[in-house]
Amino acid sequence: xxxxxxxxxFRVLKTGQSMTLLCAxxxxxxxxxxxxxxPGMGLRLIHYxxxxxxxxxxxxxxxxxxxxxxxxxxxxxxxxxxxxxxxVYFCASSYSTPGTGPAGTFGSGTRLTVV
Amino acid sequence: xxxxxxxxxxFNVPEGATVAFNCTYSNSASQSxxxxxxxxxxxxxxxxxxxSSGNEDGRFTAQLNRxxxxxxxxxxxxxxxxxxxxxxxxxxxxDYKLSFGAGTTVTVRA
Numbered sequence: 001x002x003x004x005x006x007x008x009x010f011r012v013l014k015t016g017q018s019m020t021l022l023c024a025x026x027x028x029x030x031x032x033x034x035x036x037x038x039p040g041m042g043l044r045l046i047h048y049x050x051x052x053x054x055x056x057x058x059x060x061x062x063x064x065x066x067x068x069x070x071x072x073x074x075x076x077x078x079x080x081x082x083x084x085x086x087x088v089y090f091c092a093s094s095y096s097t098p099g100t101g102p103a104g105t106f107g108s109g110t111r112l113t114v115v
Numbered sequence: 116x117x118x119x120x121x122x123x124x125x126f127n128v129p130e131g132a133t134v135a136f137n138c139t140y141s142n143s144a145s146q147s148x149x150x151x152x153x154x155x156x157x158x159x160x161x162x163x164x165x166x167s168s169g170n171e172d173g174r175f176t177a178q179l180n181r182x183x184x185x186x187x188x189x190x191x192x193x194x195x196x197x198x199x200x201x202x203x204x205x206x207x208x209x210d211y212k213l214s215f216g217a218g219t220t221v222t223v224r225a
Binding site for chain 2: 040041042050059090109
């Protein structure tokens with residue numbers, strides 16, 4: 001009954017450091033997404049994937065890279081962290097074509113602080 | 116204009132009360148709409164889907180007004196456990212984009 005699992009749950013980075021956030025889903029979903037949530041703002045899409053080996057830019061992709069080498073995993077990388085990337089990051093996956101079904105099942109989030 | 120706008124609240128209501136709030140959207144071509152619930156420091160979870168004029172699930176009723184481009188969520192007989200932030204989500208037709216409102220916070224007090 002895992003659903004969508006995100007690791008790590010918390011992280012503090014220094015400016016300029018790099019890190020990778022891992023998202024794993026066990027529901028055989030085709031579509032996977034990375035969002036960031038900031039106070040007073042709705043979730044904003046960073047990158048998404050419509051299947052294994054594919055990735056695409058979302059609304060706020062700058063400063064992030066992604067990879068989907070396996071269907072069940074979607075990785076989000078920060079090459080050189082900046083304080084503006086302090087946020088809560090959510091991964092989601094869905095079975096339906098975006099726009100025709102719910103936004104998907106979300107992971108529990110990663111709270112990232114960049115100092 | 117933001118694509119999805121919500122009254123941030125907070126709405127503070129006593130147990131047993133009815134509370135309702137709206138979400139306005141800008142894309143008139145949008146066909147489907149969703150309400151998600153997000154508890155403090157937790158992930159969003161799907162509460163209701165709205166594909167036509169409305170939907171009802173127990174104490175929760177969602178209504179769609181296409182002419183005025185808004186959806187509403189009504190909670191009857193509020194419970195303490197209904198305290199949460201409610202997110203309005205509107206997909207963009209023929210696109211992978213989902214627009215999220217910033218959320219409406221509801222606090223139910225004993």
